[in-house]
Amino acid sequence: MTGPRSRRGAVAALSAVVMVPVIGFAGLAVDLTRVWLVSARLKTSVDAASLVAARTMTSTTRDADTRAIFWANYTMNGRSARSHMLATPNTTVEITPIGTTRIRVTARADVPTTLFGIISRNTTPLVETSLAEREGTGLELAIAIDQTSSMRERGSSGMTKLELAQEGTTALLDILYGTEDTKRNMWVSVVPFARTINIGTANASLLSGSGLPASWNGFGNQWAGCVEARRGGHDVTDTAPTSDETRFPPYYWDTTYRQVGWVSGDVSNTVANLARNAAFWQGVTGAAAYNGEGLCTSGNAYGPVAISLYANTSTNSRTTYNVRFCRGANDWRDLSDTLNPTRIRTLSTSSGNAAYNPMFAYLRNEGFGANGFTQESAAGPNMLCALTPVLPLTASRRTIQQRVDAIVAPAKSGGTTVVTGMQGLWYNLSPDWRNRWDGIATSGELGALPVNYGTRNMMKVAVILTDGDNNWQPPYQYNSGTVRDSARGTNWYTDLMYNAYGRRTDYNTNVMDFNAQNVAQPAADIAETTSGSSQQQANADARLDQRFAAICGAMKAQGITLYVVGLEVTQGSAIDTMLATCASSSRTYIRARVAEDIPNAFREIANQLVALRLVE
Incomplete structure (x- = not known):
């Protein structure tokens, strides 16, 4: 037990x-x-x-x-x-x-x-x-890319600014589209800009038919697609283009030949403007008389042309005056040649030639073609018009990429008008411009584009890249010390080159006629006759900056998100402040310190636009 x-x-x-x-x-x-x-x-x-x-x-x-x-x-x-x-x-x-x-x-x-x-x-x-x-959310995206001549400059990588901008846009599209050619409810517009925008010749229905010079008749089929800013304050609104007052004036740089003055002593203003001489004067110049005596020296004048005029109101016989007309900035045709209104004048690059023109010679030396009807003609009605047309909202990434790749910058562009880039962005995003653009996409789900502001699950985003501020330039070969011996824009020798805002305009009137420039100008005139060129250009640039600020504010008020990429902009400078103020927030203003920073700037924008979700 x-x-x-x-x-x-x-x-x-x-x-x-x-x-x-x-x-x-x-x-x-x-x-x-x-x-x-x-x-x-x-x-x-x-x-x-x-x-x-x-x-x-x-x-x-x-x-x-x-x-x-x-x-x-x-x-x-x-x-x-x-x-x-x-x-x-x-x-x-x-x-x-x-x-x-x-x-x-x-x-x-x-x-x-x-x-x-x-x-x-x-x-x-x-x-x-x-x-x-x-993945991208519902998105209407418009991208404005500077295509001025400065975009040809090369960075440390050996690539040009424009090439890097194209690379950056490609990177943005890669992020938004991935490997697909289209995405549900995603459309992109491309807006190249310089001193103008080019809406494309297929959009001629957007042109105004009023306020055009008589010489436009017979030229229309040679129009290259560029436009001026809309008048009457519509340059900073998205008002629908339903009337001549709200449509674009076409970009048409009329000839300056014999319209910019003559050498002192050849004929007095008094004689030139006698009523009884009107027909004789116009027969030679193609336009009404103006006060042009002494506006250039013989060093910037063509050879003498004989004009038979009455010397006073009482004489019964006419006197022959040998008038040496000043060389203008764009002497592409003779207005008096009424039988051939589009005949191109022959100009020369040789200073010893009677047909020599300094601005023509300068542009020819920069690689522009002979005078003609292209944007890169050294003289002509389309001279310095932006080269690449706008692409309206488009679904296909392939088509968008092709337009981006097609953007080119000319050897010379005649200045930068950044506000025109903003206008192109807005007109491609505004529902008031619905179905206005030739070739614009249509949504099977949402209907005609652009969609209404505030449409549920849809964003409207504008992106602009620029390496410069608003810059309204005087004619090439202009020199303030020898102004009367240089190329001249109009019979006011201090005038600036024609651009999207015409010339000497208060933004709310038509381009001032050559033949009315001897009258007093309104206080709002962009460049008074007493101004020197540097002051005049500063005044002009400041007015463009005001229009830029106004359109930025108006776009943001409609709920459009503005991304601004300032290339080589010094932090704290006036340009930096202007661009930063335009952007929707500090997060949407990106400084690209050097050109090589552009691709990452566009990637950053794309990363902010994509929607993220967990799949598993």
């Missing part, structure tokens, strides 16, 4: 055997809690990290940014991780792009066991993964 001592030993042995699983299962309960906590923290961390990875897919700091956000979540923003049972020495993070729109983040961690290790393994491996996708 077994004694009490033997039974106690058996109980002890049995207890020892039973305690192992009891302690093990107690440890299991503890360790399962630890595993659950780590798993939850790991899942939260990879979800957050994958969204960051998707947003920064094209960034060179993608992996660093992704890991930083992972660890910030995993360690609870730097608090002691071990005290929260989270940190393990061999936790790893893997980042794997999948195509151009998806990216996977995977994290692995080993959780050390406590008492459960007595009966099983010492660690529990965990794996959490998250797949994030980026």
